[in-house]
Amino acid sequence: MKALDYIRVVLIQSTHPGNIGATARAMANMGVSDLVLVDPADFPSPVATARAAGADHVLDKARVVSTLDEAIADCALVIGSTARLRSIQWPEKTPEEAAAEIGEEFVSQGDAAPIALLFGRESSGMTNGELERCRFLVRIPVEESFSSLNLASAVLVMLYELRKSLVSREIAPVAGGDRLASAEEMRHFYDHLQAFVTRIEFSDGRSSKLHRKMTRLFNRVSMYTQEVKMLRGMFRSVENKLDGKY
Amino acid sequence: MKALDYIRVVLIQSTHPGNIGATARAMANMGVSDLVLVDPADFPSPVATARAAGADHVLDKARVVSTLDEAIADCALVIGSTARLRSIQWPEKTPEEAAAEIGEEFVSQGDAAPIALLFGRESSGMTNGELERCRFLVRIPVEESFSSLNLASAVLVMLYELRKSLVSREIAPVAGGDRLASAEEMRHFYDHLQAFVTRIEFSDGRSSKLHRKMTRLFNRVSMYTQEVKMLRGMFRSVENKLDGKY
Numbered sequence: 001m002k003a004l005d006y007i008r009v010v011l012i013q014s015t016h017p018g019n020i021g022a023t024a025r026a027m028a029n030m031g032v033s034d035l036v037l038v039d040p041a042d043f044p045s046p047v048a049t050a051r052a053a054g055a056d057h058v059l060d061k062a063r064v065v066s067t068l069d070e071a072i073a074d075c076a077l078v079i080g081s082t083a084r085l086r087s088i089q090w091p092e093k094t095p096e097e098a099a100a101e102i103g104e105e106f107v108s109q110g111d112a113a114p115i116a117l118l119f120g121r122e123s124s125g126m127t128n129g130e131l132e133r134c135r136f137l138v139r140i141p142v143e144e145s146f147s148s149l150n151l152a153s154a155v156l157v158m159l160y161e162l163r164k165s166l167v168s169r170e171i172a173p174v175a176g177g178d179r180l181a182s183a184e185e186m187r188h189f190y191d192h193l194q195a196f197v198t199r200i201e202f203s204d205g206r207s208s209k210l211h212r213k214m215t216r217l218f219n220r221v222s223m224y225t226q227e228v229k230m231l232r233g234m235f236r237s238v239e240n241k242l243d244g245k246y
Numbered sequence: 247m248k249a250l251d252y253i254r255v256v257l258i259q260s261t262h263p264g265n266i267g268a269t270a271r272a273m274a275n276m277g278v279s280d281l282v283l284v285d286p287a288d289f290p291s292p293v294a295t296a297r298a299a300g301a302d303h304v305l306d307k308a309r310v311v312s313t314l315d316e317a318i319a320d321c322a323l324v325i326g327s328t329a330r331l332r333s334i335q336w337p338e339k340t341p342e343e344a345a346a347e348i349g350e351e352f353v354s355q356g357d358a359a360p361i362a363l364l365f366g367r368e369s370s371g372m373t374n375g376e377l378e379r380c381r382f383l384v385r386i387p388v389e390e391s392f393s394s395l396n397l398a399s400a401v402l403v404m405l406y407e408l409r410k411s412l413v414s415r416e417i418a419p420v421a422g423g424d425r426l427a428s429a430e431e432m433r434h435f436y437d438h439l440q441a442f443v444t445r446i447e448f449s450d451g452r453s454s455k456l457h458r459k460m461t462r463l464f465n466r467v468s469m470y471t472q473e474v475k476m477l478r479g480m481f482r483s484v485e486n487k488l489d490g491k492y
Contacts, residue, residue, distance in 0.1 A: 026396075026399065028389065028392040029388045029389060029392055029393070029394075029395050030389060031392075053394060053396070054392070054394065096410070140406070141409060141413070142409075143274065143275060146274040146277075146300070146301060147275070148299060149275050150268070150271060150299070153272065153275070153402050156399050160386070160403050160406075163387065164342075164387065197480065200480070200484050200487055201483060201487065202479065202480045202483035202484075210476070213472075214476075217467065217469070217473050217476075218467075221467035227459070227463050230456075230459060233448070234443065234446070234448045237448040238446050238448075241446060
Protein backbone atom coordinates (compact mmCIF):
# COMPACT_ATOMS: atom_id res chain seq x y z
CA MET A 1 0.00 0.00 0.00
CA LYS A 2 1.08 3.55 -0.58
CA ALA A 3 1.89 5.75 2.39
CA LEU A 4 -0.79 8.28 1.44
CA ASP A 5 -3.40 5.53 1.77
CA TYR A 6 -2.72 5.51 5.51
CA ILE A 7 -3.59 9.18 5.93
CA ARG A 8 -7.02 9.83 7.42
CA VAL A 9 -8.67 13.26 7.50
CA VAL A 10 -11.05 13.70 10.44
CA LEU A 11 -13.39 16.71 10.48
CA ILE A 12 -14.96 17.37 13.87
CA GLN A 13 -18.51 18.77 13.85
CA SER A 14 -18.16 20.76 10.65
CA THR A 15 -21.04 23.18 10.29
CA HIS A 16 -20.78 23.98 6.57
CA PRO A 17 -21.34 21.19 4.04
CA GLY A 18 -19.47 23.31 1.49
CA ASN A 19 -16.34 22.87 3.56
CA ILE A 20 -16.81 19.10 3.57
CA GLY A 21 -17.07 19.14 -0.22
CA ALA A 22 -14.05 21.40 -0.63
CA THR A 23 -12.12 19.14 1.76
CA ALA A 24 -12.99 16.11 -0.40
CA ARG A 25 -11.77 17.94 -3.48
CA ALA A 26 -8.49 18.92 -1.82
CA MET A 27 -8.01 15.33 -0.65
CA ALA A 28 -8.60 13.98 -4.17
CA ASN A 29 -6.12 16.52 -5.55
CA MET A 30 -3.48 15.29 -3.14
CA GLY A 31 -4.23 11.57 -3.48
CA VAL A 32 -5.76 11.00 -0.03
CA SER A 33 -9.17 9.36 0.26
CA ASP A 34 -9.92 8.33 3.85
CA LEU A 35 -12.39 10.90 5.22
CA VAL A 36 -14.18 10.53 8.57
CA LEU A 37 -16.79 13.04 9.72
CA VAL A 38 -17.50 13.29 13.43
CA ASP A 39 -21.07 14.46 13.99
CA PRO A 40 -21.33 16.79 10.97
CA ALA A 41 -24.17 19.35 10.97
CA ASP A 42 -25.28 18.56 7.43
CA PHE A 43 -24.11 15.52 5.48
CA PRO A 44 -24.72 14.13 2.89
CA SER A 45 -25.64 17.40 1.24
CA PRO A 46 -25.96 18.62 -2.36
CA VAL A 47 -23.82 21.60 -1.35
CA ALA A 48 -20.99 19.27 -0.34
CA THR A 49 -21.33 17.32 -3.58
CA ALA A 50 -21.24 20.50 -5.69
CA ARG A 51 -18.12 21.84 -3.95
CA ALA A 52 -16.39 18.46 -4.24
CA ALA A 53 -16.31 19.15 -8.00
CA GLY A 54 -16.15 15.50 -8.94
CA ALA A 55 -14.38 14.04 -5.91
CA ASP A 56 -17.38 11.77 -5.41
CA HIS A 57 -15.20 8.77 -4.61
CA VAL A 58 -14.06 10.53 -1.45
CA LEU A 59 -17.52 11.65 -0.34
CA ASP A 60 -19.13 8.30 -1.15
CA LYS A 61 -16.86 6.35 1.13
CA ALA A 62 -16.66 9.01 3.86
CA ARG A 63 -17.66 7.54 7.22
CA VAL A 64 -19.93 9.45 9.59
CA VAL A 65 -19.39 8.66 13.28
CA SER A 66 -20.74 10.23 16.42
CA THR A 67 -17.61 10.46 18.56
CA LEU A 68 -13.94 11.23 18.03
CA ASP A 69 -13.07 7.94 19.75
CA GLU A 70 -14.74 6.02 16.94
CA ALA A 71 -12.91 8.05 14.33
CA ILE A 72 -9.44 7.34 15.70
CA ALA A 73 -9.79 3.97 17.49
CA ASP A 74 -7.46 2.15 15.08
CA CYS A 75 -4.99 5.01 14.64
CA ALA A 76 -1.47 4.86 16.02
CA LEU A 77 -0.71 8.50 15.52
CA VAL A 78 -3.17 11.35 15.98
CA ILE A 79 -2.25 14.89 15.00
CA GLY A 80 -4.34 18.00 15.54
CA SER A 81 -4.44 21.25 13.66
CA THR A 82 -4.76 24.60 15.28
CA ALA A 83 -5.12 28.16 14.14
CA ARG A 84 -5.04 29.88 17.49
CA LEU A 85 -2.66 30.34 20.34
CA ARG A 86 -3.58 27.92 23.08
CA SER A 87 -3.75 28.54 26.79
CA ILE A 88 -2.48 25.04 27.42
CA GLN A 89 1.02 24.08 26.45
CA TRP A 90 1.20 21.59 23.62
CA PRO A 91 3.93 20.70 21.17
CA GLU A 92 3.48 22.44 17.85
CA LYS A 93 4.99 21.80 14.45
CA THR A 94 4.82 23.38 11.02
CA PRO A 95 3.15 21.34 8.25
CA GLU A 96 6.62 20.60 6.90
CA GLU A 97 7.91 19.31 10.23
CA ALA A 98 4.74 17.29 10.71
CA ALA A 99 5.14 15.69 7.28
CA ALA A 100 8.71 14.77 8.13
CA GLU A 101 7.65 13.21 11.43
CA ILE A 102 4.90 11.23 9.74
CA GLY A 103 7.48 9.96 7.27
CA GLU A 104 9.69 8.78 10.13
CA GLU A 105 6.69 7.18 11.76
CA PHE A 106 6.22 4.93 8.76
CA VAL A 107 9.85 3.87 9.07
CA SER A 108 9.54 2.98 12.75
CA GLN A 109 6.17 1.25 12.55
CA GLY A 110 6.27 -2.46 12.00
CA ASP A 111 2.71 -2.82 10.85
CA ALA A 112 1.30 0.45 9.56
CA ALA A 113 -1.87 1.80 11.17
CA PRO A 114 -3.82 4.83 9.94
CA ILE A 115 -2.54 8.27 10.84
CA ALA A 116 -5.28 10.73 11.72
CA LEU A 117 -5.21 14.45 11.03
CA LEU A 118 -7.88 16.20 13.11
CA PHE A 119 -9.51 19.44 12.05
CA GLY A 120 -11.81 21.23 14.51
CA ARG A 121 -14.98 23.23 14.18
CA GLU A 122 -15.03 26.24 11.85
CA SER A 123 -15.97 28.57 14.70
CA SER A 124 -14.21 27.19 17.73
CA GLY A 125 -11.60 24.64 16.65
CA MET A 126 -10.91 21.73 18.97
CA THR A 127 -11.71 21.39 22.66
CA ASN A 128 -8.89 20.80 25.12
CA GLY A 129 -10.11 17.24 25.55
CA GLU A 130 -9.81 16.63 21.81
CA LEU A 131 -6.45 18.30 21.75
CA GLU A 132 -5.14 15.92 24.38
CA ARG A 133 -5.69 13.01 22.06
CA CYS A 134 -3.00 14.41 19.78
CA ARG A 135 0.72 13.79 19.91
CA PHE A 136 1.29 17.27 18.60
CA LEU A 137 -0.45 20.11 16.82
CA VAL A 138 0.21 21.50 13.40
CA ARG A 139 0.04 25.23 12.92
CA ILE A 140 0.04 26.56 9.38
CA PRO A 141 2.17 29.69 9.33
CA VAL A 142 -0.16 32.57 8.48
CA GLU A 143 -0.30 36.32 8.91
CA GLU A 144 -1.10 37.01 12.54
CA SER A 145 -3.47 39.83 11.77
CA PHE A 146 -5.56 37.61 9.50
CA SER A 147 -5.18 34.09 10.73
CA SER A 148 -8.60 32.66 10.03
CA LEU A 149 -7.86 30.01 7.45
CA ASN A 150 -10.75 28.29 5.69
CA LEU A 151 -11.18 24.70 6.92
CA ALA A 152 -10.64 23.06 3.52
CA SER A 153 -7.65 25.37 2.95
CA ALA A 154 -6.04 24.08 6.12
CA VAL A 155 -6.62 20.50 4.95
CA LEU A 156 -5.16 21.37 1.54
CA VAL A 157 -1.93 22.86 2.88
CA MET A 158 -1.40 19.99 5.29
CA LEU A 159 -1.98 17.37 2.57
CA TYR A 160 0.15 19.30 0.10
CA GLU A 161 3.13 19.01 2.46
CA LEU A 162 2.36 15.37 3.15
CA ARG A 163 2.17 14.59 -0.53
CA LYS A 164 5.51 16.25 -1.15
CA SER A 165 7.05 14.09 1.53
CA LEU A 166 5.24 10.79 0.96
CA VAL A 167 3.96 10.55 -2.61
CA SER A 168 6.36 7.96 -3.91
CA ARG A 169 6.56 6.01 -0.70
CA GLU A 170 5.37 2.42 -0.45
CA ILE A 171 4.78 0.84 2.92
CA ALA A 172 6.06 -2.69 3.25
CA PRO A 173 4.92 -4.48 6.38
CA VAL A 174 7.84 -5.43 8.60
CA ALA A 175 7.74 -8.97 9.91
CA GLY A 176 7.82 -9.41 13.65
CA GLY A 177 8.14 -5.73 14.43
CA ASP A 178 6.53 -4.11 17.40
CA ARG A 179 3.95 -1.48 16.54
CA LEU A 180 2.63 1.70 18.08
CA ALA A 181 -0.22 1.26 20.51
CA SER A 182 -3.60 2.15 19.03
CA ALA A 183 -5.82 4.87 20.45
CA GLU A 184 -7.99 2.17 22.00
CA GLU A 185 -5.05 0.44 23.67
CA MET A 186 -3.97 3.81 25.00
CA ARG A 187 -7.45 4.40 26.41
CA HIS A 188 -7.20 1.13 28.34
CA PHE A 189 -3.77 2.16 29.50
CA TYR A 190 -5.14 5.47 30.82
CA ASP A 191 -7.99 3.66 32.56
CA HIS A 192 -5.47 1.42 34.27
CA LEU A 193 -3.26 4.37 35.15
CA GLN A 194 -6.26 6.19 36.60
CA ALA A 195 -7.19 3.17 38.74
CA PHE A 196 -3.56 2.82 39.74
CA VAL A 197 -3.02 6.38 40.96
CA THR A 198 -6.26 6.17 42.89
CA ARG A 199 -5.24 2.84 44.42
CA ILE A 200 -1.88 4.14 45.57
CA GLU A 201 -3.56 7.30 46.84
CA PHE A 202 -1.31 9.48 44.73
CA SER A 203 -4.41 11.11 43.39
CA ASP A 204 -6.39 12.91 46.04
CA GLY A 205 -9.67 13.47 44.23
CA ARG A 206 -8.54 16.38 42.08
CA SER A 207 -7.60 13.69 39.66
CA SER A 208 -8.89 15.27 36.46
CA LYS A 209 -5.94 17.64 36.43
CA LEU A 210 -3.50 14.82 37.13
CA HIS A 211 -5.18 12.67 34.54
CA ARG A 212 -4.85 15.42 31.98
CA LYS A 213 -1.17 15.85 32.74
CA MET A 214 -0.54 12.13 32.48
CA THR A 215 -2.45 12.00 29.21
CA ARG A 216 -0.38 14.83 27.82
CA LEU A 217 2.83 13.14 28.84
CA PHE A 218 2.09 9.70 27.43
CA ASN A 219 0.38 10.89 24.26
CA ARG A 220 3.46 12.88 23.46
CA VAL A 221 5.70 9.84 23.54
CA SER A 222 3.70 7.49 21.25
CA MET A 223 4.18 4.24 23.09
CA TYR A 224 4.70 0.88 21.48
CA THR A 225 2.49 -2.01 22.54
CA GLN A 226 5.41 -3.65 24.38
CA GLU A 227 5.93 -0.50 26.38
CA VAL A 228 2.25 -0.29 27.29
CA LYS A 229 2.47 -3.89 28.48
CA MET A 230 5.60 -3.13 30.46
CA LEU A 231 4.08 -0.18 32.31
CA ARG A 232 0.80 -1.97 32.97
CA GLY A 233 2.83 -4.91 34.25
CA MET A 234 4.52 -2.50 36.60
CA PHE A 235 1.18 -1.21 37.86
CA ARG A 236 0.10 -4.79 38.47
CA SER A 237 3.28 -5.49 40.43
CA VAL A 238 2.36 -2.71 42.80
CA GLU A 239 -1.28 -3.73 42.94
CA ASN A 240 -0.32 -7.31 43.75
CA LYS A 241 2.09 -6.15 46.40
CA LEU A 242 -0.57 -4.00 48.02
CA ASP A 243 -2.98 -6.93 47.86
CA GLY A 244 -0.41 -9.03 49.69
CA LYS A 245 -0.66 -11.61 46.91
CA TYR A 246 2.69 -13.38 47.14
CA MET B 247 8.86 47.14 2.83
CA LYS B 248 8.62 43.45 3.35
CA ALA B 249 9.39 41.07 0.49
CA LEU B 250 5.81 39.80 0.49
CA ASP B 251 4.62 43.33 -0.28
CA TYR B 252 6.19 42.94 -3.73
CA ILE B 253 4.12 39.89 -4.61
CA ARG B 254 1.19 40.56 -6.93
CA VAL B 255 -1.57 38.07 -7.65
CA VAL B 256 -3.14 38.47 -11.10
CA LEU B 257 -6.39 36.64 -11.89
CA ILE B 258 -7.19 36.49 -15.60
CA GLN B 259 -10.87 36.59 -16.55
CA SER B 260 -12.16 34.77 -13.49
CA THR B 261 -15.73 33.68 -13.98
CA HIS B 262 -16.72 33.00 -10.36
CA PRO B 263 -16.75 35.91 -7.91
CA GLY B 264 -16.57 33.33 -5.10
CA ASN B 265 -13.08 32.43 -6.30
CA ILE B 266 -12.03 36.07 -6.21
CA GLY B 267 -13.22 36.31 -2.61
CA ALA B 268 -11.52 33.06 -1.61
CA THR B 269 -8.33 34.28 -3.30
CA ALA B 270 -8.46 37.51 -1.28
CA ARG B 271 -8.85 35.47 1.90
CA ALA B 272 -5.89 33.22 1.04
CA MET B 273 -3.78 36.28 0.23
CA ALA B 274 -4.65 37.91 3.55
CA ASN B 275 -3.78 34.65 5.35
CA MET B 276 -0.36 34.65 3.76
CA GLY B 277 0.34 38.37 4.14
CA VAL B 278 0.03 39.34 0.47
CA SER B 279 -2.29 42.16 -0.52
CA ASP B 280 -1.66 43.27 -4.12
CA LEU B 281 -4.50 41.82 -6.22
CA VAL B 282 -5.12 42.70 -9.87
CA LEU B 283 -8.14 41.38 -11.78
CA VAL B 284 -7.94 41.25 -15.56
CA ASP B 285 -11.41 41.58 -17.05
CA PRO B 286 -13.33 39.68 -14.33
CA ALA B 287 -16.83 38.43 -15.17
CA ASP B 288 -18.40 39.73 -11.97
CA PHE B 289 -16.68 42.16 -9.64
CA PRO B 290 -17.30 43.78 -7.21
CA SER B 291 -19.78 41.22 -5.98
CA PRO B 292 -21.40 40.38 -2.65
CA VAL B 293 -20.43 36.76 -3.29
CA ALA B 294 -16.77 37.74 -3.45
CA THR B 295 -17.10 39.81 -0.29
CA ALA B 296 -18.78 36.96 1.59
CA ARG B 297 -16.12 34.42 0.60
CA ALA B 298 -13.35 36.86 1.50
CA ALA B 299 -14.46 36.37 5.12
CA GLY B 300 -13.12 39.70 6.27
CA ALA B 301 -10.24 40.22 3.84
CA ASP B 302 -11.89 43.46 2.77
CA HIS B 303 -8.59 45.32 2.71
CA VAL B 304 -7.50 43.11 -0.18
CA LEU B 305 -10.73 43.40 -2.16
CA ASP B 306 -11.05 47.14 -1.55
CA LYS B 307 -7.70 47.95 -3.07
CA ALA B 308 -7.89 45.32 -5.85
CA ARG B 309 -7.38 46.92 -9.26
CA VAL B 310 -9.55 45.95 -12.21
CA VAL B 311 -7.82 46.27 -15.60
CA SER B 312 -8.84 45.21 -19.08
CA THR B 313 -5.62 43.67 -20.37
CA LEU B 314 -2.82 41.54 -18.99
CA ASP B 315 -0.31 44.15 -20.20
CA GLU B 316 -1.74 46.70 -17.81
CA ALA B 317 -1.62 44.22 -14.96
CA ILE B 318 2.06 43.40 -15.32
CA ALA B 319 3.51 46.57 -16.83
CA ASP B 320 5.65 47.45 -13.81
CA CYS B 321 6.69 43.89 -12.96
CA ALA B 322 10.22 42.60 -13.24
CA LEU B 323 9.33 38.96 -13.02
CA VAL B 324 6.17 37.28 -14.29
CA ILE B 325 5.35 33.72 -13.37
CA GLY B 326 2.43 31.66 -14.64
CA SER B 327 0.58 28.81 -13.03
CA THR B 328 -0.66 25.78 -14.85
CA ALA B 329 -2.64 22.70 -14.02
CA ARG B 330 -2.50 20.96 -17.35
CA LEU B 331 0.06 19.51 -19.66
CA ARG B 332 0.84 22.04 -22.33
CA SER B 333 1.21 21.56 -26.02
CA ILE B 334 3.97 24.13 -26.04
CA GLN B 335 7.13 23.46 -24.15
CA TRP B 336 7.75 25.84 -21.29
CA PRO B 337 10.00 25.70 -18.28
CA GLU B 338 8.16 24.41 -15.25
CA LYS B 339 8.95 24.53 -11.57
CA THR B 340 7.34 23.28 -8.40
CA PRO B 341 5.96 25.94 -6.01
CA GLU B 342 8.99 25.32 -3.81
CA GLU B 343 11.46 25.88 -6.64
CA ALA B 344 9.52 28.96 -7.74
CA ALA B 345 9.64 30.40 -4.23
CA ALA B 346 13.40 29.82 -4.12
CA GLU B 347 13.87 31.56 -7.45
CA ILE B 348 11.77 34.51 -6.33
CA GLY B 349 13.91 34.74 -3.22
CA GLU B 350 17.04 34.91 -5.35
CA GLU B 351 15.37 37.51 -7.51
CA PHE B 352 15.05 39.83 -4.52
CA VAL B 353 18.72 39.36 -3.78
CA SER B 354 19.80 40.17 -7.31
CA GLN B 355 17.42 43.06 -7.86
CA GLY B 356 18.84 46.43 -6.99
CA ASP B 357 15.54 48.26 -6.86
CA ALA B 358 12.70 45.87 -6.19
CA ALA B 359 9.81 45.75 -8.65
CA PRO B 360 6.58 43.78 -8.21
CA ILE B 361 6.63 40.09 -9.01
CA ALA B 362 3.47 38.88 -10.71
CA LEU B 363 1.90 35.47 -10.28
CA LEU B 364 -0.62 34.81 -13.06
CA PHE B 365 -3.60 32.52 -12.63
CA GLY B 366 -5.72 31.66 -15.66
CA ARG B 367 -9.42 31.08 -16.26
CA GLU B 368 -11.23 28.44 -14.20
CA SER B 369 -12.23 26.55 -17.34
CA SER B 370 -9.37 27.01 -19.77
CA GLY B 371 -6.35 28.37 -17.93
CA MET B 372 -4.04 30.69 -19.83
CA THR B 373 -3.67 31.17 -23.55
CA ASN B 374 -0.34 30.50 -25.21
CA GLY B 375 0.09 34.24 -25.68
CA GLU B 376 -0.31 34.84 -21.95
CA LEU B 377 1.96 31.95 -21.17
CA GLU B 378 4.73 33.46 -23.20
CA ARG B 379 4.79 36.48 -20.94
CA CYS B 380 6.06 34.25 -18.15
CA ARG B 381 9.64 33.40 -17.31
CA PHE B 382 8.45 30.00 -16.18
CA LEU B 383 5.36 28.13 -15.07
CA VAL B 384 4.54 26.73 -11.68
CA ARG B 385 2.82 23.39 -11.50
CA ILE B 386 1.45 22.29 -8.16
CA PRO B 387 2.10 18.57 -7.76
CA VAL B 388 -1.30 16.88 -7.63
CA GLU B 389 -2.79 13.46 -8.24
CA GLU B 390 -2.86 12.97 -12.01
CA SER B 391 -6.27 11.33 -11.99
CA PHE B 392 -7.81 14.31 -10.17
CA SER B 393 -5.79 17.33 -11.11
CA SER B 394 -8.45 20.03 -11.19
CA LEU B 395 -7.38 22.33 -8.39
CA ASN B 396 -9.70 25.12 -7.30
CA LEU B 397 -8.39 28.54 -8.40
CA ALA B 398 -8.11 29.99 -4.89
CA SER B 399 -6.49 26.73 -3.73
CA ALA B 400 -3.77 27.13 -6.33
CA VAL B 401 -3.19 30.71 -5.14
CA LEU B 402 -3.07 29.50 -1.55
CA VAL B 403 -0.46 26.79 -2.14
CA MET B 404 1.72 29.13 -4.17
CA LEU B 405 1.57 31.88 -1.54
CA TYR B 406 2.08 29.36 1.25
CA GLU B 407 5.43 28.36 -0.29
CA LEU B 408 6.33 31.98 -0.92
CA ARG B 409 5.57 32.91 2.64
CA LYS B 410 7.72 30.07 3.94
CA SER B 411 10.59 31.27 1.83
CA LEU B 412 10.22 35.02 2.29
CA VAL B 413 8.91 35.64 5.77
CA SER B 414 11.40 35.36 8.58
CA ARG B 415 10.28 32.64 10.83
CA GLU B 416 8.75 33.56 14.15
CA ILE B 417 8.69 31.41 17.24
CA ALA B 418 5.57 31.79 19.34
CA PRO B 419 6.37 32.26 23.03
CA VAL B 420 5.44 29.29 25.13
CA ALA B 421 2.88 30.03 27.82
CA GLY B 422 3.36 28.78 31.37
CA GLY B 423 7.13 28.97 31.60
CA ASP B 424 7.89 25.31 32.30
CA ARG B 425 11.10 24.01 30.77
CA LEU B 426 12.49 20.70 29.60
CA ALA B 427 14.19 18.67 32.28
CA SER B 428 17.97 18.86 32.21
CA ALA B 429 20.15 15.82 31.64
CA GLU B 430 21.00 15.88 35.33
CA GLU B 431 17.35 15.96 36.38
CA MET B 432 16.72 13.07 34.03
CA ARG B 433 19.61 11.14 35.57
CA HIS B 434 18.09 11.58 39.02
CA PHE B 435 14.77 10.53 37.58
CA TYR B 436 16.27 7.33 36.18
CA ASP B 437 18.03 6.60 39.47
CA HIS B 438 14.75 6.97 41.29
CA LEU B 439 12.98 4.84 38.71
CA GLN B 440 15.64 2.15 39.08
CA ALA B 441 15.26 2.14 42.86
CA PHE B 442 11.50 2.11 42.47
CA VAL B 443 11.27 -0.90 40.17
CA THR B 444 13.62 -2.80 42.46
CA ARG B 445 11.59 -1.85 45.52
CA ILE B 446 8.32 -3.01 44.00
CA GLU B 447 10.04 -6.18 42.76
CA PHE B 448 9.01 -5.48 39.18
CA SER B 449 12.62 -5.85 38.21
CA ASP B 450 13.91 -9.36 38.72
CA GLY B 451 17.65 -8.81 38.47
CA ARG B 452 17.86 -8.59 34.70
CA SER B 453 17.22 -4.94 35.23
CA SER B 454 19.72 -3.53 32.76
CA LYS B 455 17.41 -4.49 29.90
CA LEU B 456 14.40 -2.99 31.64
CA HIS B 457 16.39 0.08 32.53
CA ARG B 458 17.41 0.51 28.91
CA LYS B 459 13.81 0.21 27.74
CA MET B 460 12.62 2.71 30.30
CA THR B 461 15.41 5.08 29.33
CA ARG B 462 14.47 4.80 25.68
CA LEU B 463 10.83 5.47 26.48
CA PHE B 464 11.37 8.52 28.65
CA ASN B 465 14.19 10.00 26.62
CA ARG B 466 11.96 9.90 23.58
CA VAL B 467 9.35 12.07 25.22
CA SER B 468 11.58 14.94 26.41
CA MET B 469 9.95 15.52 29.74
CA TYR B 470 9.31 18.86 31.35
CA THR B 471 10.45 19.47 34.92
CA GLN B 472 6.86 19.44 36.21
CA GLU B 473 6.34 16.03 34.67
CA VAL B 474 9.52 14.65 36.24
CA LYS B 475 8.30 15.94 39.62
CA MET B 476 4.90 14.40 39.06
CA LEU B 477 6.26 10.93 38.29
CA ARG B 478 8.77 10.99 41.13
CA GLY B 479 5.94 12.05 43.44
CA MET B 480 4.05 9.02 42.26
CA PHE B 481 7.00 6.74 43.03
CA ARG B 482 7.17 8.25 46.51
CA SER B 483 3.46 7.62 47.06
CA VAL B 484 4.04 3.95 46.44
CA GLU B 485 7.20 3.88 48.56
CA ASN B 486 5.42 5.55 51.45
CA LYS B 487 2.54 3.16 51.14
CA LEU B 488 4.89 0.16 51.21
CA ASP B 489 6.66 1.68 54.22
CA GLY B 490 3.33 1.93 55.99
CA LYS B 491 3.91 5.67 56.39
CA TYR B 492 0.35 7.05 56.30
